[in-house]
Amino acid sequence: MSTLRNTKAAEATDASHTAALHTAALDDAAAFKERIAAELDEGRRRSLTYTDIDDDLLVRQHSALMSPLVWDLAHVGNYEELWVLRELAGADPTRPEIDTIYDAFAHPRKDRPNLPLLGPAEARTYIAGVRGRVLDVLEGLGEADLRGADPLRAGGFVFGLVLQHEHQHDETMLATLQLSGRPGLVRDGDLPPGRPGGAEEVFVPAGRFRAGAGADPWAYDNERPAHDADLPAFWIDRHPVTAGAYAAFVEDGGYAEPRWWSPRGWRWRAEQGVTAPLFWWREGHTWWRTRFGRAEPVPADEPVQHVSWYEADAYARWAGKRLPTEAEWEKACGWDPAAGRARAYPWGDAAPGPAHANLGHRASRPAPVGAFPAGASCYGAEQMIGDVWEWTGSWFLPYPGFRGFPYREYSEVFFGRAHRVLRGGSWATHPRAARASFRNWDLPNRRQIFAGFRCARPAPKEEA
Missing domain, CATH: 1.20.120.450 (dinb family like domain)
Structure with a gap:
């Protein structure tokens, strides 16, 4: 025994x-x-x-x-x-x-x-x-x-x-x-307050960085091998897009305007009759949502969740931006330019603590934006780990030199131009399965997952 x-x-x-x-x-x-x-x-x-x-x-x-x-x-x-x-x-x-x-x-x-x-x-x-x-x-x-x-x-x-x-x-x-839709099945919890205001975007200079898992022996095959990537300068949102910001897109007719949508996204939206994030509805001037069987007003300062890649992509275009590539996301999250090395997490190599991120079902919802200043990356991006999985603009493809292990069905069979990459983890993700190099993926129409996004844009030449 x-x-x-x-x-x-x-x-x-x-x-x-x-x-x-x-x-x-x-x-x-x-x-x-x-x-x-x-x-x-x-x-x-x-x-x-x-x-x-x-x-x-x-x-x-x-x-x-x-x-x-x-x-x-x-x-x-x-x-x-x-x-x-x-x-x-x-x-x-x-x-x-x-x-x-x-x-x-x-x-x-x-x-x-x-x-x-x-x-x-x-x-x-x-x-x-x-x-x-x-x-x-x-x-x-x-x-x-x-x-x-x-x-x-x-x-x-x-x-x-x-x-x-x-x-x-x-x-x-x-x-x-x-x-x-059944109430009373999932516990909630307390979260720190948000910090309104401050810069909306952070700047990531051009240059090489090391992408992928380094010495972590428990990283998955799709995180390997670690490799150098060279990126031009870009701006990325300091926080995930909030529900309040997303509501402005909806109220501006974003779901009725095909120019914001990719052709496949517009067909999906029309065929499914999608008019707002999953679990949302409107009564009068108030947006409501169902969260684990209970109706409540949508908190404007939380990261939006339960949106598909198509919806995230449409919002980004409406906002005059785009979704970050997964390489951009990872550099903004985990690269330490002063030390010239990748960190395990935005804040360093220390395990996620209560001041760093909203992980592990601490509460059954995302935290307000600005709740974790101690979890900021070297570039100043916040809440890149936890709260909501973040859609990126990248397809789920192997890294150069990829070797499948221990079985093809974990990663290899999903490679191609069908699944989009998500990064960062959500409030429901256990800390063991959250790190700067971790790659998640799903079909672009999926909304039941705890997914949101942040936007990015290239830096003009004078800024680069």
Whole structure:
């Protein structure tokens, strides 16, 4: 029986910074494993919290865009079994008959309610059994494994893989709970006040910078390899676009004017009858939204969320700007020009703290703009990590020298001119899955995700 099961979840806070974790791996393998176990426990408790609801809500499909919550719950355990127990430890499958059911590529989300899914109680029992065996495997790893050449063992990569995977599904669960329209299922919390005023844009000079993941052993394949990129000078919004600013676009007839929209975006808007961000409606002179089953006025000072790439692109044109490329976004976020190196986060390499960013479901909404001055980048851009995922103008494509690992279906099959890149993470993103180099992607018509954007523009020659 593993001694790691009783590790206090509070230790996970100290383990949230990758550099600290892997320094511990070199110095003390036992402490490193304890910290991984704490993080695994924290993530699992979050999954169980989001699924601690009526069975009817768990098995129901709340939108064709999303799986039933009970599918996500069993899927995270099946993924853990596949990568830790089978691929790493060479164990036989515990329930091979469910592998296809929980293969994310075997069945589209809209079809998953018709599959013979594990029921809520059975799913909880299954993932608990898998987790117990996973902790035994973790405890059995030695320092030679963590320092060795096996890419799944080295640096504990496979545990980072399953941990970040579960965090991502937890965010997906929150999106599903928002679509359910049921009140009382998701907790809220307090956030710091915003700071109105100040510069609307920040300047990023021309020059080379280092893009992509550096030494982080838990970064994904699509973040690699780190490479140099040379960019002309540009301006980028200091904050994400607010709901109040976006409402001005709507009220100016932005959804009725095709010149602001790309041809595909205009067709999408017309076919879907879209007239405002998802979950918005207007009564009199007030914009309202539904947030986790409750109606409330739209806060003008929050970053707008639940907008598609098409909507973000149209707003940017209306504002006389454009969406930043992902390279521009990453440079503005993480590059330290004085030190000539990339930072893990805008503020440096320290783990995200409460003064830096709105992450990890601290509250079930974005923070007002200006709430995190301590989280500013070297160039003065704020709230680039947390609050809302930010659409960029870039397609999801591989970096030069890309090598897929550990499986093609994580990144490689999505490359091309179908998915747009999002950066930065949202209020629902766990800090473990948020960093300056992290790349997210989705189809340009998706609005159920916690996505917003900021704008950019090229610098005139005299400024460059």
